[in-house]
Amino acid sequence: MHFLIIGGSDAGISAALRAHELDPNCEITLVLADDYPNFSICGLPFFLSGQTPDWRSLAHRTEFPGIQLIPNHTAESIDPIRKAVLIRGSGETRELLYDKLLIGTGARPVRPAIEGFDLPGVFPLHTMEDSFAFHRFLEQHEPKSAIIVGAGYIGLEMADALVHRGLKVTVASRTETILATVDSSFGGRVEAELKSHGVEVCNRVEARSIGRDGDSLVVVGSQDFLATADLVLVAVGVRPNSELGFTAGVTTGIKGALCVDRLMQTNVPDIYAAGDCVETWHRLLNGYTYLPLGTTSHKQGRTAAENVLGGNREFAGSLGTQVVKIFDLVAARTGLRDTEARGAGFCPVTVEKTFWDHKAYYPGARELHIRITGDCHTGQLLGAQLLGHTDSEVSKRIDIFAAALFHEMNIESLNDLDLSYTPPLSSPWDPVQMGAQAWLNETSRVEQMAHECH
Amino acid sequence: MHFLIIGGSDAGISAALRAHELDPNCEITLVLADDYPNFSICGLPFFLSGQTPDWRSLAHRTEFPGIQLIPNHTAESIDPIRKAVLIRGSGETRELLYDKLLIGTGARPVRPAIEGFDLPGVFPLHTMEDSFAFHRFLEQHEPKSAIIVGAGYIGLEMADALVHRGLKVTVASRTETILATVDSSFGGRVEAELKSHGVEVCNRVEARSIGRDGDSLVVVGSQDFLATADLVLVAVGVRPNSELGFTAGVTTGIKGALCVDRLMQTNVPDIYAAGDCVETWHRLLNGYTYLPLGTTSHKQGRTAAENVLGGNREFAGSLGTQVVKIFDLVAARTGLRDTEARGAGFCPVTVEKTFWDHKAYYPGARELHIRITGDCHTGQLLGAQLLGHTDSEVSKRIDIFAAALFHEMNIESLNDLDLSYTPPLSSPWDPVQMGAQAWLNETSRVEQMAHECH
Numbered sequence: 001m002h003f004l005i006i007g008g009s010d011a012g013i014s015a016a017l018r019a020h021e022l023d024p025n026c027e028i029t030l031v032l033a034d035d036y037p038n039f040s041i042c043g044l045p046f047f048l049s050g051q052t053p054d055w056r057s058l059a060h061r062t063e064f065p066g067i068q069l070i071p072n073h074t075a076e077s078i079d080p081i082r083k084a085v086l087i088r089g090s091g092e093t094r095e096l097l098y099d100k101l102l103i104g105t106g107a108r109p110v111r112p113a114i115e116g117f118d119l120p121g122v123f124p125l126h127t128m129e130d131s132f133a134f135h136r137f138l139e140q141h142e143p144k145s146a147i148i149v150g151a152g153y154i155g156l157e158m159a160d161a162l163v164h165r166g167l168k169v170t171v172a173s174r175t176e177t178i179l180a181t182v183d184s185s186f187g188g189r190v191e192a193e194l195k196s197h198g199v200e201v202c203n204r205v206e207a208r209s210i211g212r213d214g215d216s217l218v219v220v221g222s223q224d225f226l227a228t229a230d231l232v233l234v235a236v237g238v239r240p241n242s243e244l245g246f247t248a249g250v251t252t253g254i255k256g257a258l259c260v261d262r263l264m265q266t267n268v269p270d271i272y273a274a275g276d277c278v279e280t281w282h283r284l285l286n287g288y289t290y291l292p293l294g295t296t297s298h299k300q301g302r303t304a305a306e307n308v309l310g311g312n313r314e315f316a317g318s319l320g321t322q323v324v325k326i327f328d329l330v331a332a333r334t335g336l337r338d339t340e341a342r343g344a345g346f347c348p349v350t351v352e353k354t355f356w357d358h359k360a361y362y363p364g365a366r367e368l369h370i371r372i373t374g375d376c377h378t379g380q381l382l383g384a385q386l387l388g389h390t391d392s393e394v395s396k397r398i399d400i401f402a403a404a405l406f407h408e409m410n411i412e413s414l415n416d417l418d419l420s421y422t423p424p425l426s427s428p429w430d431p432v433q434m435g436a437q438a439w440l441n442e443t444s445r446v447e448q449m450a451h452e453c454h
Numbered sequence: 455m456h457f458l459i460i461g462g463s464d465a466g467i468s469a470a471l472r473a474h475e476l477d478p479n480c481e482i483t484l485v486l487a488d489d490y491p492n493f494s495i496c497g498l499p500f501f502l503s504g505q506t507p508d509w510r511s512l513a514h515r516t517e518f519p520g521i522q523l524i525p526n527h528t529a530e531s532i533d534p535i536r537k538a539v540l541i542r543g544s545g546e547t548r549e550l551l552y553d554k555l556l557i558g559t560g561a562r563p564v565r566p567a568i569e570g571f572d573l574p575g576v577f578p579l580h581t582m583e584d585s586f587a588f589h590r591f592l593e594q595h596e597p598k599s600a601i602i603v604g605a606g607y608i609g610l611e612m613a614d615a616l617v618h619r620g621l622k623v624t625v626a627s628r629t630e631t632i633l634a635t636v637d638s639s640f641g642g643r644v645e646a647e648l649k650s651h652g653v654e655v656c657n658r659v660e661a662r663s664i665g666r667d668g669d670s671l672v673v674v675g676s677q678d679f680l681a682t683a684d685l686v687l688v689a690v691g692v693r694p695n696s697e698l699g700f701t702a703g704v705t706t707g708i709k710g711a712l713c714v715d716r717l718m719q720t721n722v723p724d725i726y727a728a729g730d731c732v733e734t735w736h737r738l739l740n741g742y743t744y745l746p747l748g749t750t751s752h753k754q755g756r757t758a759a760e761n762v763l764g765g766n767r768e769f770a771g772s773l774g775t776q777v778v779k780i781f782d783l784v785a786a787r788t789g790l791r792d793t794e795a796r797g798a799g800f801c802p803v804t805v806e807k808t809f810w811d812h813k814a815y816y817p818g819a820r821e822l823h824i825r826i827t828g829d830c831h832t833g834q835l836l837g838a839q840l841l842g843h844t845d846s847e848v849s850k851r852i853d854i855f856a857a858a859l860f861h862e863m864n865i866e867s868l869n870d871l872d873l874s875y876t877p878p879l880s881s882p883w884d885p886v887q888m889g890a891q892a893w894l895n896e897t898s899r900v901e902q903m904a905h906e907c908h
Binding site for chain 1: 464475494496497500505506511512514737747748749750751752753756770771772773774775776777778779784786788813814815816817844845847849850851852853854856857858860861867869870871872873874875876877878879880882883884895
């Protein structure tokens with residue numbers, strides 16, 4: 001059995017490792033476009049900040065037992081009838097036959113319609129090569145200032161990273177508040193954190209052009225935005241790299257991502273797909289969405305491999321669990337926000353409260369902000385957002401919500417969870433549960449008021 | 455409706471607050487033995503260490519809306535026919551009538567058969583009064599050294615606390631390794647942490663007598679144990695304070711704890727009981743045990759109140775989730791350990807692995823030790839233990855396991871949980887999931903070996 005995998009990042013490598021684990025006799029070939037199998041793309045900001053001095057340490061792993069790697073090759077086309085893939089490297093092409101194929105071609109940065117995007121000193125950030133180019137520029141030109149177009153995870157992590165390197169940073173965000181993956185009250189708090197570290201933040205700015213002014217770059221945008229700096233980073237999201245699959249006859253859907261069933265099979269026999277190039281099953285939406293995340297890619301790759309080897313395992317679905325650290329602040333979310341929940345037919349209510357992360361009498365207690373979204377008819381938990389200090393176990397607290405969402409718990413039953421407590425780390429009711437109680441009290445009060453009005 | 459509550463700690467106060475929340479017209483009276491309603495007993499070590507300078511800040515709350523508190527009174531007897539409780543305070547007695555009664559009399563320290571337990575300078579630590587006596591001794595006598603008999607949570611937190619105050623500390627542990635609530639490999643690591651802070655640890659020591667030698671106290675025990683110090687703390691666990699209920703006809707069970715059903719009702723009509731004085735329903739054992747924990751007391755009190763007010767809510771059960779911080783180390787557990795699981799009819803296998811708490815390329819990565827116990831026939835998750843640095847989100851990582859255990863997940867499906875990831879805080883597969891994968895690989899290897907042998 002020859003299992004051919006196109007793509008050497010999370011989905012592809014995860015599939016290859018799992019296939020080898022399940023059947024050491026399976027012949028596994030993995031074709032990757034560059035020379036960096038399974039490097040941590042999420043780690044690029046820390047390489048560029050200087051916190052991770054050696055880019056080699058970004059490799060999730062350096063040994064790939066039982067897997068034949070073909071680096072620096074891209075797949076040009078798939079012939080699903082002959083079950084063959086044409087690959088190209090160093091100008092040469094050759095054909096590989098497969099029994100089962102996995103497409104894990106990932107995503108590429110959205111290239112916005114901004115004039116001057118190709119000027120020297122303007123960078124995207126998605127691949128190792130991108131980060132090498134960026135790094136060379138930092139080393140050679142020693143820029144003193146940067147403009148970051150885009151205020152999502154990469155944009156804000158890079159703001160942190162470049163401040164860490166001593167640059168003056170301006171962030172131009174298209175949205176009302178930065179970090180649009182969380183609600184605006186949290187976005188506002190993240191903005192305050194950035195400002196307290198000297199970052200200038202401009203909201204509701206549509207960047208229109210980048211130009212040169214002597215040695216400097218000038219970014220012009222809506223809202224009279226005009227900023228000058230020594231470099232510009234454009235990080236406005238990604239879109240699926242789905243052309244290879246599409247031309248082979250794989251159906252595409254949201255944002256052009258490849259369609260797969262929950263076994264990670266495409267509509268083309270013996271072709272599977274996983275990772276940032278596919279539509280993702282969402283466990284709460286009970287349908288597909290486009291949600292490119294490394295955690296999901298790993299799970300999808302693992303799932304695909306099990307089915308390639310004759311299993312019958314469904315991808316359990318994403319909840320959109322995400323976390324980001326920006327300076328000393330951690331913002332996390334899981335599940336649905338109000339608008340998403342309403343779109344999916346729920347009747348969402350969101351309640352925000354602030355609690356101490358542990359008993360206030362023990363030194364170092366910090367405020368932890370919790371937003372819980374639940375259905376006002378059924379009391380079902382729909383989503384949660386958390387914001388707090390890096391010491392406040394924000395990321396693993398969101399995971400308690402993620403585990404609860406996985407099991408479709410209602411908010412009342414969060415109180416039944418037997419969570420750990422010691423005064424330096426929590427309260428007898430964990431903030432997760434105090435948040436649940438606040439949601440219940442708030443909604444029962446609203447219910448009562450509605451009742452009294454009628 | 456008069457709801458009478460005996461006991462002013464977690465169970466009693468939690469019940470009172472919930473009753474008032476559900477029905478502001480409910481008449482609620484709470485009788486407590488001292489003047490410290492709902493003080494955080496778990497916080498006593500931090501008051502004694504000096505980290506929490508003002509004992510008043512140990513109050514979980516200071517306002518009790520809708521609750522009539524009767525402090526400094528103890529309940530002497532219950533007449534369940536007349537539905538009356540005789541209480542005594544300042545030498546006077548009086549009778550209170552009830553419609554529904556909750557017994558929340560808690561636990562008291564086990565008084566071991568050690569000669570000299572009553573000598574000045576020898577202390578238990580369970581109540582506010584205990585801690586005031588201890589504190590006075592610290593202030594007046596400025597002891598330079600301490601012997602702690604008992605190596606459970608209180609004993610070890612007090613070792614930390616007294617080192618924090620500058621004392622030389624010796625711990626005498628009866629068990630093979632300290633902190634017997636976790637497996638011995640973890641106990642050994644906690645011992646190393648204590649030793650690195652100058653604490654002397656002696657295992658397998660049965661303390662036999664405490665005597666005076668001039669101004670010093672001398673503790674003698676098995677294994678030729680002989681130690682001298684300026685003070686002695688005896689913390690060898692607690693037992694239920696169940697006499698009040700017992701004499702009123704409430705059935706008692708394990709360790710003499712009051713028997714309750716899952717609605718927190720005793721066998722005596724209109725008498726409920728909750729907290730450290732009752733047997734606790736264990737969700738995995740599917741039966742009762744004695745597991746006195748503040749988190750559980752809160753849940754049981756809340757549950758009792760809902761049923762007192764006409765609800766029909768079952769206590770969901772404990773998983774024995776516990777966490778303790780000792781110096782820079784956090785040890786946590788949830789669910790069953792090998793011996794407990796075997797006793798309950800499971801076929802447990804425990805696998806221990808060590809992972810980085812976050813991507814090693816990001817500064818500050820630390821080792822996180824994970825022990826997972828699962829059933830080797832069904833793959834069901836039975837329990838988990840975690841040990842790591844205070845920065846490693848140990849306590850909320852154990853809660854992911856707790857949430858999984860609550861839903862009777864199998865170990866394989868832990869991989870389906872959509873947990874959060876960013877390089878400074880985790881890995882694409884969280885250590886929780888890497889632990890699950892290690893357990894699966896280990897047990898499938900063992901299975902294969904067994905298969906090959908036959």
